[in-house]
Amino acid sequence: MQQLRDTASQLMILNDEIAQTYSRYQNDRKLFCRSGCGQCCLHPGIEASVLEMLPLALHLYDQGIAESTLEALQQHTAEGCFFYQASSDDRKSGQCGVYPYRPAVCRMFGAAGYSGRSGEVLLSICKVIRADEPEAVIATEQSLHSETPPMMRHHKAQIARLDYELSKENMPIKQATLAALEKVLTKAYYAAFAE
Numbered sequence: 001m002q003q004l005r006d007t008a009s010q011l012m013i014l015n016d017e018i019a020q021t022y023s024r025y026q027n028d029r030k031l032f033c034r035s036g037c038g039q040c041c042l043h044p045g046i047e048a049s050v051l052e053m054l055p056l057a058l059h060l061y062d063q064g065i066a067e068s069t070l071e072a073l074q075q076h077t078a079e080g081c082f083f084y085q086a087s088s089d090d091r092k093s094g095q096c097g098v099y100p101y102r103p104a105v106c107r108m109f110g111a112a113g114y115s116g117r118s119g120e121v122l123l124s125i126c127k128v129i130r131a132d133e134p135e136a137v138i139a140t141e142q143s144l145h146s147e148t149p150p151m152m153r154h155h156k157a158q159i160a161r162l163d164y165e166l167s168k169e170n171m172p173i174k175q176a177t178l179a180a181l182e183k184v185l186t187k188a189y190y191a192a193f194a195e
Contacts (some may be wrong), residue, residue, distance in 0.1 A: 052103035
């Protein structure tokens with residue numbers, strides 16, 4: 001169990017660095033997220049690794065709600081992230097219920113670089129930001145040949161170095177959270193026998 005905690009602690013430090021890097025880039029390029037926007041949280045295709053969900057799973061375990069959260073997640077059928085707390089009828093406005101423990105993908109979302117098929121740097125950008133800040137998007141896309149944005153693959157590689165097994169596969173965020181909770185609960189069960 002201690003090894004999971006050590007890995008999660010290292011990941012939390014790295015996640016803070018990742019969040020600062022992407023936030024700084026978005027602020028410098030004037031690519032601001034809309035206040036209270038939760039549209040990315042509703043996207044069914046958001047993926048994370050089990051490792052990315054490990055700090056949250058440990059936090060839920062420490063709060064004594066890992067098992068009940070596991071059961072609730074198994075029953076969850078709504079589109080989007082289980083931890084998203086909508087504040088509007090259309091669910092497009094809201095907030096993250098576990099913000100300090102959100103995975104790296106949520107910290108990179110908004111505006112980030114990725115490599116195209118020919119190795120060129122492309123900009124992955126939220127459609128809401130694209131609609132809200134069209135001039136800034138155009139300027140940023142035109143600057144890609146001279147100013148490389150933070151690259152998602154670079155930060156995913158940093159995460160993978162912490163624990164290859166737990167980070168080797170991306171899956172829908174619900175499945176990654178379930179797997180992380182099961183990992184923590186299993187380790188805790190066997191750790192109780194070692195005491």
